[in-house]
Amino acid sequence: MQTNMSIIGVPMDLGQSRRGVDMGPSAIRYAGVIETLENLNYNIADLGDVAVSRPDSKEQIQEGNLRNLQQVHECNKKLAEMVDEEIGKNRFPLVLGGDHSIAIGSLAGTAKHYDNLGVIWYDAHGDLNSGETSPSGNIHGMPLAVSLGIGHEKLTNIHEYAPKVKPENIVIVGARSLDPGEKELIREKGITVYSMHEVDRMGMPQVMAETIDYLKARTDGVHLSLDLDGLDPEEAPGVGTPVIGGLSYRESHLAMEMLSEADILTSAEFVEVNPILDDKNKTAAMAVGLMGSLFGEKLK
Numbered sequence: 001m002q003t004n005m006s007i008i009g010v011p012m013d014l015g016q017s018r019r020g021v022d023m024g025p026s027a028i029r030y031a032g033v034i035e036t037l038e039n040l041n042y043n044i045a046d047l048g049d050v051a052v053s054r055p056d057s058k059e060q061i062q063e064g065n066l067r068n069l070q071q072v073h074e075c076n077k078k079l080a081e082m083v084d085e086e087i088g089k090n091r092f093p094l095v096l097g098g099d100h101s102i103a104i105g106s107l108a109g110t111a112k113h114y115d116n117l118g119v120i121w122y123d124a125h126g127d128l129n130s131g132e133t134s135p136s137g138n139i140h141g142m143p144l145a146v147s148l149g150i151g152h153e154k155l156t157n158i159h160e161y162a163p164k165v166k167p168e169n170i171v172i173v174g175a176r177s178l179d180p181g182e183k184e185l186i187r188e189k190g191i192t193v194y195s196m197h198e199v200d201r202m203g204m205p206q207v208m209a210e211t212i213d214y215l216k217a218r219t220d221g222v223h224l225s226l227d228l229d230g231l232d233p234e235e236a237p238g239v240g241t242p243v244i245g246g247l248s249y250r251e252s253h254l255a256m257e258m259l260s261e262a263d264i265l266t267s268a269e270f271v272e273v274n275p276i277l278d279d280k281n282k283t284a285a286m287a288v289g290l291m292g293s294l295f296g297e298k299l300k
């Protein structure tokens, strides 16, 4: 793992309909992310936040069932450039969201550095919708499809190339809410999914061991995209699209520790922390706790 790390905040809430997730980067910084990583001996550069423009009317559905398309496009374009530049400087990019639509920019900036970028999508959702299949018009439900080259070209072509990732290099962990169009795409593309069913049956140790083995064998870099709503909302209430019956904090910790041991990650993002819906910043604190384990914190 790189010891030089760049933190990029993306205070963007326009990929979904509940305000507040734009405060995620502040909440995560407030919960001590910099201190935690510095204590683990990383050389941290906090690059601050990507500038996000405000929409004229927040409720407006724009072309092709895509809410706030222009603003989401612009923000991800900037993010992609920053991530690309940091990787070019041999620094590990750690992106703090913001809603999950920012994965479009993270992956756009990351994937061009690898022939076979692996992606671990830790999430209650698949985020595999397009304007055609989305029940909501919310772009945060689309970033994984976008990275496969499916969707509006203002999203798929960010950073001037597409697709970013191959379906066989994706592993989804924690899924328990998938729309019909998403299920179809998973089947059609043969995407690996460890839904809550598999987590319950096999346990997290087996799920992560298989995920790591699989990606290690076929990829030359791995991006972790961790949506805090992958965790159970009873434990992590500060998220905009909670789904009951999720992963526990303990299971998630173990997953992070196993990833740390395997040393396969080349970039990461933590998204969907909404401090307005949270209970005393506990979801942001969990994000920081998980990052600690992911980046090598050990109890002994």
Ligand SMILES: NC(=[NH2+])NCCC[C@H](N)C(=O)O
Residues within 6 Å of the ligand: 099, 100, 101, 125, 127, 129, 134, 135, 136, 137, 138, 140, 141, 142, 177, 179, 227, 229, 241, 272
């Ligand atoms: N990143 C997220 N939290 N995504 C939630 C997506 C929910 C739903 N599947 C939709 O398309 O609207």
Ligand SMILES: [Mn+2]
Residues within 6 Å of the ligand: 123, 124, 125, 227, 229, 230, 241
């Ligand atoms: Mn989600």
Ligand SMILES: [Mn+2]
Residues within 6 Å of the ligand: 100, 123, 125, 127, 140, 227
């Ligand atoms: Mn998500």
